[in-house]
Amino acid sequence: MRILHLLNHTTQSNGHVHAAVDLACEQSKLGHAVAVASGGGDFDALLSRNGVEIFTIDHRRKAATLLRSAWALRRLVGAFSADIVHAHMMTSAVLAWPVCKLVGIPLVATVHNEFEKSAILMGLGTRVIAVSAAVGSSMRRRGIPAAKLRVILNGTIGSARLASRETTPIALASPSLLFVGGLHPRKGLADLFAAFELVHHRHPQARLHIVGDGPFAEGYRDLVAGLSCREAVRFEGSKSDPFPWMLGADIFVLPSHADPAPLVLSEAREAGCAVVATHVDGIPELLEGGEAGVLVPARDPDALAAALSGLIAAPDAINHWRDRSQHRIDRLRIARVARETLDVYDEALSQFGRKARSALPRTS
Structure with a gap:
């Protein structure tokens, strides 16, 4: 499968970024062709080391910038031959929706921060992933159809992002x-x-x-x-x-x-x-x-x-x-998150009457 993740940036310390980076790396590990398009950040090197292609799409919320970014995204979706666009924040979903409509591929949107009013815009997705059942319930109350919603609980254990972390405890006096x-x-x-x-x-x-x-x-x-x-x-x-x-x-x-x-x-x-x-x-x-x-x-x-x-x-x-x-x-392993997310992609592709293309060849 050819998967294009779209998010505002790849800067460390934002939970939605960590979740998207973990997922992209795990999907690449499973043999899929994966790319991340964002405003860039300090996780780009990690993504590249794990076989994820990096592209720049400016997410700054200015009308002229977003128009240029939508056009750039349209070209990227074609050049990468994406089967799925996976948006992780509101601006990403708004950018991707008309492009996916035009090209005729599914848009999957993950609701990471449902407490934000703008989260309702994630309902533009063909499928909407909620990161917990509580988030799913909240989004249903806000008008997103249950038929679109799927719950995939967050988990990060075993992710590439954490593979080289320090495992020597800091000495802290008890308690x-x-x-x-x-x-x-x-x-x-x-x-x-x-x-x-x-x-x-x-x-x-x-x-x-x-x-x-x-x-x-x-x-x-x-x-x-x-x-x-x-x-x-x-x-x-x-x-x-x-x-x-x-x-x-x-x-x-x-x-x-x-x-x-x-x-x-x-x-x-x-x-x-x-x-x-x-x-x-x-x-x-x-x-x-x-x-x-x-x-x-x-x-x-x-x-x-x-x-x-x-x-x-x-x-x-x-x-x-x-x-x-x-x-x-073990429920909190990234492998489970990736597996369940791929199942959602398959559902969305079936709705469009499409099948995933081969993961190879990758773009240069």
Whole structure:
């Protein structure tokens, strides 16, 4: 099959980019001809090493730019002989829709961030992939026909992106709590800091490590500076590879208010962390409904503090949840994601009365 992925850019630290890069590399590994067209970024070298062709399509939202990009995409689809165009963000779907209509090939669109109003535009796809059942339900409520929707739960274990990562744990004093993600209100960091203030009062030996960065970083540092637990909170900054921090942590915490299907939970489980996370969106699915991690209500610092304190007070409980993190973990492998995605492509091609072309020869 000849597969063209379309996304805004290939810059590290965006979850939808990580998911698209993982999928493209795995599809190439399976013998398909795969290309990525985007505004470029630091994953381009990885994609090339894994046999994925790289093309530039400017996604800047200016009328003249988008018109030129649509024409460039039309030429690329023909030159690459694409069977499928797979769009990963709203601008990509809007660019691809008229081109796919004109050429007569299916457009598959993945909804990564359903909380954005523009996500409804992903309904332009012949098939719409939701990254969790919760996202699928949300998109149905917003008007996307169930006949178009398919759920493929995110998973990243075994991906080419993570193949050469560091596996030596960062030495963290126990009990250590770890958050990895963007420093954004959607991630519930204010709740985490309020909860940790209570945890630290009961367990002054506890330490909280924050790995990540974002536009609200300074505000969060100011917030923590006013807490009695401030000396026990470490802002570690953004890390190109947070996995060693996960390997060194006792408890991974994700207090999100909204999170469609965070890849970070796949990595935290692979690292063997005990996981505490909020019961929102796709998080329960990634934690096997609470069998692979402790689920707490969102926006409830008291409940979060109680769960964390309970684990810290009983080291055997931490070990129990470390073991539980491995429950059905094979579901989170990229091989499963790629296989299910290829099935969706076959469905879409059948709807168009088409068959996939040979993966070879590749374009030069």
